[in-house]
Amino acid sequence: MRGLSRSSLAAVEERFNAVAASADLGRLADELRAVADLLDREHGLRRNLSDPARPAAQKAQVMRMLLEGKVSDAALETAVAAAEARWSRARDLADALERLSVVASAAQAEAEGRLDDVEDELFRFGRIIAANPGLRLALTDPAAPAEGKERLLSELLADKVAPSTLRLITQLVVHPRGRSLETGLEEYSSLVAEQRQRLVAVVRSAVALTDEQKQRLGAYLRTSYGRDVHVNVEVDPRVLGGFSVRIGDEVIDSTIAGRIEEVRRRLAG
Template identity: 75%
Template sequence: MRGLSRASLAEVEERFNAVAGSADLGSLADELFAVADLLDREHGLRRYLSDPSRAAAQKEQAVRVLLQGKVSAAALETVVAAASARWTRPGDLADALERLGVVSAAAEAEAQGRLDDVEDELFRFGRVVASNRDLHQALSNPNVPEGGKRELLETLVGSKVVPSTLRLIGQVVAHPRGRSLDGGLEEFGSLVAAQRQRLVAVVRSAVDLSEEQKQRLARWLRTTYGHDVQLNVEVDPRVLGGFSIRIGDDLIDTTVAGRIEEVRRRLAG
């Protein structure tokens, strides 16, 4: 992406980071892939949502009417943010949503401690496909229906790879979006590798944070650490008030319980 679309992608990623922490990341990936595929099929809808002359409020309303109750809150808010942004070309809107679907799948694997496996499995599957002409043709043939390709994948690797890997391979195979099979696998592999550069912040709060609070917090952490930060919000009544943030070995504790514990330590000393 270039120029305006690159700036818009950064804004949408910020919104995504704020709402994805408490979501089912695998399901979120599937939902974002599905919306990107819908925009690829429905050219009129894609033009409407990417039209820079339309007010953001109009496009937001259209997205909510279309998707409310059909996707998770995290997916809905991500699509709303994407539709409200301005893009250099209409296709960039769907590209952004697919990209965030890949990030969701990678984050799911990371939360399970399987990110290395996903990166390795994508690479190895790419090598297998490149060396097997018949397999490559079967998975690349536009005349083979999506269901047939997914069934073939399930038979070949369904029980042999991490679910996130199967989700990503399935998207590349079923919806090439103008890419070669090899190019799509390489692109997704690069996005998974980039996930290592993202920081994960575990936020503990007595109550769930509002979307606005999550966005402000994600923005502040991104500025502070110089990296995108994924928020994983845990509601814990024992916090009493305020919230704590753990990023790696760093702990930022503004909770009442934390202050009480600090007083206890000082008294004990």
């Protein structure tokens, strides 16, 4: 988000933080996602609630009429705050509620001591999808019923991942909101990492790193970036040797394959 929407998001997050402290976080996550889905489906409602020309009090009243008695007080107050805010684009209203739904799931995982698990499980699920085209097709086929996708995910992941992980993956599969599954997993992973103000580093290496190597790399990156860094390792024999690190749009490449490609570019130039 940019400009006006960024400042509005900060204000809505402040209200969310106040009401989430005593809320059932799992329920709050589900309810905020449901409201975001409603706004995605009802374009006229979304335009009206994000119209900067309409008074904030009027938009808040509409949101209360829609949700009062149907969702928890925490979800209601968060949705009302979002309706009162001013957004650069109509879509940003639903985006803000989806974001806070993910934050609620991450907060639940943190309260359960499973935030690291959720980060790792989202990353590993992305690798599983990349390696299984048939599974990816089954989960992303727009013609396949949502109930079947939910059942498949439950069979695959229930009792194997944290409840927050299953909730987040199910949300992405059932309501992709125009994103690829891979893009959605990356976005959610970043939001989960932000729960502890951490960056996410994706390391590509020809061989798996030991726990000690991951810890040393994490310590080096923490010193370099001034923030904690969660290290995800992707084993890829194509790198030949060494490893590359991607944090956001920045790539540190010390692989042999990367050096060969650099030589090729220089020779071609």
